[in-house]
């Protein structure tokens with residue numbers, strides 16, 4: 001039996017780790033691109049947490065270095081390429097707009113150029129995002145909703161999104177965009193709001209912290225579990241024809257209500273600890289997102305499996321375990 005080969009950019013990130021785990025379970029040989037860091041913990045902590053560090057082949061590369069990417073793709077001979085690498089934190093995209101454009105926007109084109117030049121048969125997944133909807137033009141956002149990005153991150157992703165469609169149409173590549181709404185897990189970076197909340201709630205419960213400072217708690221998001229969402233990435237590349245799909249739960253919740261789930265889980269009162277900090281508000285906010293995943297359900301039967309309550313309580317419990325082990 002021939003073993004399928006997958007190449008993942010951003011393998012050290014939340015989604016990269018869960019996707020690598022899924023593909024290994026399916027019998028794939030998995031290669032992941034890692035950008036060099038002075039600290040080993042940056043590249044191995046999520047893969048270690050999932051117990052798969054030794055099973056993934058890690059190669060040194062950077063989305064900004066086209067020559068390295070070309071050599072990597074040529075050597076890996078992938079059947080499937082998942083482009084998950086990005087400067088993915090919306091707040092940072094105002095601090096580093098040019099870098100965000102280069103990595104999150106142009107970086108995707110570096111990968112598409114590799115595909116076009118040396119791997120035209122490979123199937124390609126582009127990590128598009130609900131942030132492209134930004135100032136929403138329809139109450140429930142689907143593949144046909146007009147885009148209106150509200151951050152340098154959203155604008156960079158929109159460029160990558162359209163370049164993926166353009167390369168598909170120009171060169172006949174099997175290239176698909178997954179327009180994923182927010183998805184979280186115990187492996188989420190601690191700068192994102194769900195993990196910031198669950199980490200703080202765990203610290204408050206363990207007596208290591210007193211307050212939780214947040215910005216706009218009226219913002220609403222459609223939050224799912226990363227483990228469910230990486231299955232959708234894989235399913236997209238198993239379809240005969242490349243296409244673009246919204247992946248979401250179809251439920252939206254305020255930051256405040258998400259937070260309340262976390263505090264309630266450990267028997268604490270949110271109003272005793274939550275502090276609003278105006279410095280954490282964004283220059284332009286995405287007030288509400290709510291996805292319509294009907295197309296993905298009809299095409300390949302994908303549906304979110306994890307409720308927000310199950311997701312947040314899993315994250316709080318994981319943070320309590322992590323902090324207790326490090327005490």
Ligand code: NAP
Nearest residue numbers: 010012013014015062063084085086088127129180182183
């Ligand atoms: P993440 O945890 O921030 O991971 C980003 C990954 O990109 C990390 O592995 C990071 O490496 C890598 N990276 C950053 N700059 C790079 C560069 N110049 N060269 C090579 N690698 C680089 O993000 P995630 O939550 O897993 O999301 C995965 C993808 O989906 C991203 O493209 C994100 O924008 C997109 N997305 C995420 C969501 C969500 O809710 N999670 C929703 C829609 C779309 P280091 O480990 O070295 O930092």
Ligand code: F7E
Nearest residue numbers: 088090129130131181182191192193194214215216219280
């Ligand atoms: O913010 C509000 C904040 O940083 C969610 C990325 O994965 O999902 C993510 O982008 C909301 C915003 O995620 C704090 O203003 C309030 O309205 O967790 P977040 P995001 O910006 O939605 C999309 C789909 C991506 O593609 C991105 O890569 O929460 N909020 N107070 C806060 N947010 C943070 N981070 N920190 C706060 O203190």
